[in-house]
Amino acid sequence: MIELFENSKLPIKLDEEAMKIVIGEGLSGGELSIRTIEDMQPVLSDDNVTEPKESYFMYRDIFEVEKRQVMKENFARYDITLIPNGFMGDELIKTFGHYHPLVPKTEVSYPEVYEVISGQALYLLQKVDPANPEKVLDFAVMEAKQGDKAVMPPNYGHVTINNGSTPLVMSNWVDSRFESEYGKIRELKGFAWYFKKDRVVEKNKLYQEAPEPRYIKAESVPKFGLKTGEPMYQSFFEEPSKFEFLGKPQEHMETFNKVLKI
Numbered sequence: 001m002i003e004l005f006e007n008s009k010l011p012i013k014l015d016e017e018a019m020k021i022v023i024g025e026g027l028s029g030g031e032l033s034i035r036t037i038e039d040m041q042p043v044l045s046d047d048n049v050t051e052p053k054e055s056y057f058m059y060r061d062i063f064e065v066e067k068r069q070v071m072k073e074n075f076a077r078y079d080i081t082l083i084p085n086g087f088m089g090d091e092l093i094k095t096f097g098h099y100h101p102l103v104p105k106t107e108v109s110y111p112e113v114y115e116v117i118s119g120q121a122l123y124l125l126q127k128v129d130p131a132n133p134e135k136v137l138d139f140a141v142m143e144a145k146q147g148d149k150a151v152m153p154p155n156y157g158h159v160t161i162n163n164g165s166t167p168l169v170m171s172n173w174v175d176s177r178f179e180s181e182y183g184k185i186r187e188l189k190g191f192a193w194y195f196k197k198d199r200v201v202e203k204n205k206l207y208q209e210a211p212e213p214r215y216i217k218a219e220s221v222p223k224f225g226l227k228t229g230e231p232m233y234q235s236f237f238e239e240p241s242k243f244e245f246l247g248k249p250q251e252h253m254e255t256f257n258k259v260l261k262i
């Protein structure tokens, strides 16, 4: 059993044998939903892959009762995801991937922030031409290790990959007022690039155009209250106003561009 309190400031543990998160006393919510290999097949380069049967695990909407009101007032939701290490066929284990819808009355979609609680990750960020989802305008790979915060900027779809040799435990803060969109990614069999064994990166031929992946590092974003090594569950309650970027991204585009290094 791996204790995750220091890294998350929450009473949670990783049971590596059972491949599950043990949620301790004082925490509520965290309903488990499991993505199976059948769910994942539509976005794999090889759709005949049958392992791992349970591909990854999402514990949605975790909260402490006494802090629930602050989360509600800020429309903020906190989730934890567990992604085993290993492969799906010759691809590194990854999430399905999705886009977020636009914030009402804007041309900007909702962002999100992830934190690596344990393990390491690659966050794939894909921006497509709004008029043509087969044309990729930018493809960034954000590398993150334990303690890092990875901001998913507006107008980018995202996929998480576990590229480490241990299970990846990550958390996210996200606005509670929208549902993710999976349709376009399903139609195109995933993102524009597949990340495979031995650092092989292979183009998804269903995309008409896609630039080569460019690599960036997850870094602290003080303006958003995000600091490497400081658990962001706690950071949120220290200064909820800094997390306003989750619901009003249109007011923070300069900071998002810095995150993206553009």
Ligand SMILES: [Fe+2]
Pocket (backbone or CB within 6 Å): 098, 100, 112, 158, 180
């Ligand atoms: Fe998301």
